[in-house]
Amino acid sequence: MEFCVASEARAIFIGLFLVGFYANAAKTTSSPSGKRCSSLKSLVGEHESSNLLKEFAVARDTPIASLEAKDAFDGLQPDEKCFVYHMSEAAQLGGVIDYFQTSAESPFIYLLLQKVFGLSQVADLQSLASTTCQFSKEDWQAFLQYAAVFYSNLGNYFSYGLKKFIPNLPQSKFACLIQAVGKREVAAGKDNVTISQARSNILSLWNMSGDLIYNLSQRYRRNGLAPSAVTTYFSANCDEKDAALVQEYLISKKTEAWNSRVFKTDTGQNGSLCFEIRIASIETKNEGPLDSIELGKVESFKGSHFVFKRGDFSHFLKRSAKEMRAASRCFADPNKAEKAILDYTIQSFQTGSLDAHKNASRLWVRNKNPVIETYFGFIETYQDPNGMRASFEGFVAVVDKEKTARLTRLVSQAEDFLPLLPWPPSFEKDKFTKPDFTDLTVISFVNGGVPSGINLPNYNQIRQNEGFKNVNLGNVIAATLSARPLQYLTKVEEDLLNANKFLVFDIIVGLHELLGHGSGKQFNQFANGSLDFDAASLGSASVGSYGPVKDWYMPGQTYESTFGKLASSFEECRAETVATYLSLFPQVLAVWGINSTSAADVAYYLWLMEISEALQGLAQYDLKTTSWGEAHVPGQFAILRVMIEAGVAKVRIVNGSDGKADLLATLDKSLMFTKGKEAMANFLLGLQFYKSTGNQKAAQDFFDKYTSLAGAGHEEHLQWRQIAVDRKKPRSLLVQPNIFPSSQPSAVSARSVSVKEKLQTSYTLKVYPASAEGMIQSYQDCCNDLVYEEDIFTTALRDLPHFLI
Known part of the structure; x- marks a missing residue:
């Protein structure tokens, strides 16, 4: 049954061929986007093009708010600030996964934008765009707004609505600016650091993603299953029938899909299909038991073959877990319950075990009235067209005790209010376990969209039998509600x-x-x-x-x-x-x-x-x-x-x-x-x-x-x-702060500081302007790491063949 496990090498080979082709195209073509570049008008016609732009182009007046958390952060003790810093780092490092879960091109677009804004200051880029590419003020604003909306959603599809968005800017002008910046990159010698970094230079990244940024052919307009939409939770050749079959198989194995993706990898013997269920984990060894399943073992089910593998997003979970371990060392006398929560979360990242994450969730529910709330994992299933697989999420927040008092009153009376609901008592839980209901000041919330409130965990059996927590994200509501139309x-x-x-x-x-x-x-x-x-x-x-x-x-x-x-x-x-x-x-x-x-x-x-x-x-x-x-x-x-x-x-x-x-x-x-x-x-x-x-x-x-x-x-x-x-009005974006040790000028140098040094220093929270420039700078400060970018590129390259249409 080797056919079920032989696709990885092929995927890498195809990916290397593609990136080699695109890199060569970037160096040889006279056009920055090559012959592949087609205008939206030529693809769908002038009338439909106008309607599509109205529906899918990023609004130039998209409101932007800044998340205010300085007072809450400044009120923390030094060891608490250390903990918040490392957990925020863990969230940001793991949050790269969300780009991969949005679309195949999103990691490449992310790298493209990071390189463009990393090479020049925004004001210098604007001058270059104006003089070299004839950008008007409206064009420049559209370019910045696209970048801000992309960063905010962690990909090129809205997290709210799962609909694609494109720049409100002609593709030719976007391409012109990329070519101009790409020349600067070559002149600076930054395209010859390593082989993969050379392949991931600005022009190569544009040639890999430029047409996909603008593609509004029917299938690319929304996230979803084939043949009508695109998703990266399933390979591009999976449709509703495939998803239903995988769902049946998972039920038969008494396991769940939260931290997995599905790849229909090959055609097996006698025309049977093989489905690889790939689990997110640091470990890549694919043999032996994991919870209720057996790794690497090919099984037959209803005429198809199935195999569980792990190691998806390994690089990113490894870095996230490393910061969690550093966070647990911030306290001289750590809270045992909170350390156990982190240990189980790290174990779930390490092995891919859902049981470990459920244990972390149980302990988290029981951990009442903490000063700092954090929760990490594969949490919300909104993005998966099958409704079972979850996007990566991590948040770090400080409890607002004054505002929490009102919510505590609601909890204390909840049992009196439950009988008001219109169903018989037999339809209510046997016992209502009073949860924590806290108002939080969010420091970091990494996911494609920051909600106003959350009820966690999402495991229904835990929620029904052991309890749950409610959180109200107070500073998020304060920042965004006034702009809500x-x-x-x-x-x-x-x-x-x-x-x-x-x-x-x-x-x-x-x-x-x-x-x-x-x-x-x-x-x-x-x-x-x-x-x-x-x-x-x-x-x-x-x-x-x-x-x-x-x-x-x-x-x-x-x-x-x-x-x-x-x-x-x-x-x-x-x-x-x-x-x-x-x-x-x-x-x-x-x-x-x-x-x-x-x-x-x-x-x-x-x-x-x-x-x-x-x-x-x-x-x-x-x-x-x-x-x-x-x-x-x-x-x-x-x-x-x-x-x-x-x-x-x-x-x-x-x-x-x-x-x-x-x-x-x-x-x-x-x-x-x-x-x-x-x-x-x-x-x-x-x-x-x-x-x-x-x-x-x-x-x-x-x-x-x-x-x-x-x-x-x-x-x-x-x-x-x-x-x-x-008459649709755009939803507001939220610029989040960053934390720096001492007076470290950038996230790169901040991450290079040893754990011991971090524990001996002070921490400063930086708040950014409520603007597209503020959003861009916040991502330059938090996430500009060349080694990490190489991991992103190679992982996206490995995945790419599975999502070719």
């Missing part, structure tokens, strides 16, 4: 909501995370045949209009493996609906200091925000694939549909002040607490019923009823969607 409301309602935006958003995040993700029970059957619910009583009585319980999770099944790509969207919808529903109860809002006379107004503002967000989110719906690109958006639209169905909300198409089609939504406050409450309760009961019972097909049908725009009867919704696309 409100649309499609009357001027009066918009003004009212703007005046209460921070309060309303605070309530949504709190209820969504704690009582949304933290509520509800899964019904499970275990290997010995026992059940964790009363099948007899639940199987004989109807639950609302959804019938009796006839289904549950069998041994080896999890929520993620059962619901697949539906899992994230369905759960986010359930959590958001919990927040919307519970806002109708004055005793819940009292936690935020809202008295009974003001409660109805605040609930009204909250429902208005849900409506505005839902209509804006319509822009994320893809007409070709009839799917949503973002996990939270379909749930918000479903909530709006429930409001409309109940006669509580209305949406009309009107003429805007600019004379173009616009939307206007209205909400009948008098019906919210009667018809609205009843409708929201019934919808929420359905969401919980299908999640508890694990009936994926019924859940999909139920969800599609409120979220699908395909087929007859959705003509008006599609008109709304087009208006949302035409």
Whole structure:
């Protein structure tokens, strides 16, 4: 069965051939992008080109905010600053993985931008662009904005929406600037350091990525499976059927996919297929047991062959783990629980063991009231089109004790609020384990998109049986919410909501995370045949209009493996609906200091925000694939549909002040607490019923009823969607700070300092301007490491043949 394990050498050979070809092209062609460069207009036609630019080009007015964390950092003790520094380094070093998880070209684009901005100061580059390539001020701003958006998303697809973005700049001008900077690189002698660095010079990188940066042919417009989209969680030759087969195989092995990718590597004997399941780990040895699986052993399943291998992203996890070890040595008398969390996390990185990461997560949940919160691993599954594999994530934050006090009050009353939810007690956890719910000042958050709040861990069995933590990212909300647009409301309602935006958003995040993700029970059957619910009583009585319980999770099944790509969207919808529903109860809002006379107004503002967000989110719906690109958006639209169905909300198409089609939504406050409450309760009961019972097909049908725009009867919704696309406003970016030991001028020299020296020095947090230049400089300071860039290049080169289309 050698065919299942012989693809690595071939991949490297093909990759070397390709990079050799492109490097040669960079040196011989008279055009900086060679003959391969084609304009968008020539590819798709002038009319469609204009529409695509409107939808996919980076907005030149993209708002940018700066993450403020200086006061929180300065308030730490020296050993705590040392710990935060090393854990931030661990996050940044591991975060390179996210580029690989976004697209095949993203690592090359990252290296290209790092080299371009590393060779010259921004002002010098602007002068070069203006004099050599005739950049206008708008062109230059578009170039900077593209770089800032790319860095912020850790790749060239939006983390929110999974849609591709391209520069709002002609490809010929981008190519001209690359050629001009490339000449400087050659003149400086920086393209002959090592063989691989010579191959990864600026012109070679452009020739490998330039056309892909601008490619908006149908398949490249979104992240997803073949044949309609692209992903790097599966090789380019994998489609929905392949993903479903791999999912079945994983369930049969009683294992999960969180830290893995899938490569359909070869055709085996008699035309059978071979799937390599590649696990992220430092270790590359592929033999022996790992958790419940056997490494390197080729197995047959339903006519195909499967093999587990590890060593994916080895270089990056190794460096991240090294910084974690350094962090654990920052304290003379380390907290035993926190050291154990780090040890298990490092073990999971070292071996690829999910069991080790689950042990780290269990200890993390039990570690109450720390001064500093960190959590690392492969966490969120939004990006995987199959909904099972997770992107790398790591965050480091300081607990804000004053703001946490309010959230603690919510936790203390959570058990009183759970009975308000519209499902029977048997659908709730047997025991509600009160979690930590803290307000955090984020120092570093490495992932394609920084959220406003989190409920972790994402392992449902731990969350249901052992507990979880909620975190509210206070300084993230403070930095970004003011730039978050409100649309499609009357001027009066918009003004009212703007005046209460921070309060309303605070309530949504709190209820969504704690009582949304933290509520509800899964019904499970275990290997010995026992059940964790009363099948007899639940199987004989109807639950609302959804019938009796006839289904549950069998041994080896999890929520993620059962619901697949539906899992994230369905759960986010359930959590958001919990927040919307519970806002109708004055005793819940009292936690935020809202008295009974003001409660109805605040609930009204909250429902208005849900409506505005839902209509804006319509822009994320893809007409070709009839799917949503973002996990939270379909749930918000479903909530709006429930409001409309109940006669509580209305949406009309009107003429805007600019004379173009616009939307206007209205909400009948008098019906919210009667018809609205009843409708929201019934919808929420359905969401919980299908999640508890694990009936994926019924859940999909139920969800599609409120979220699908395909087929007859959705003509008006599609008109709304087009208006949302035409009036779409860009989401704000977030520039994060960096930490430096003593007065070290750059991250390169900072990382060269020994651990002992770091423990004897002071640490300074540098905050950057809220601008594209600030974003670019923050990445130059944190991540400009030639050796690490070589690792990125060789890893991307190895992967490249798997993603050729």
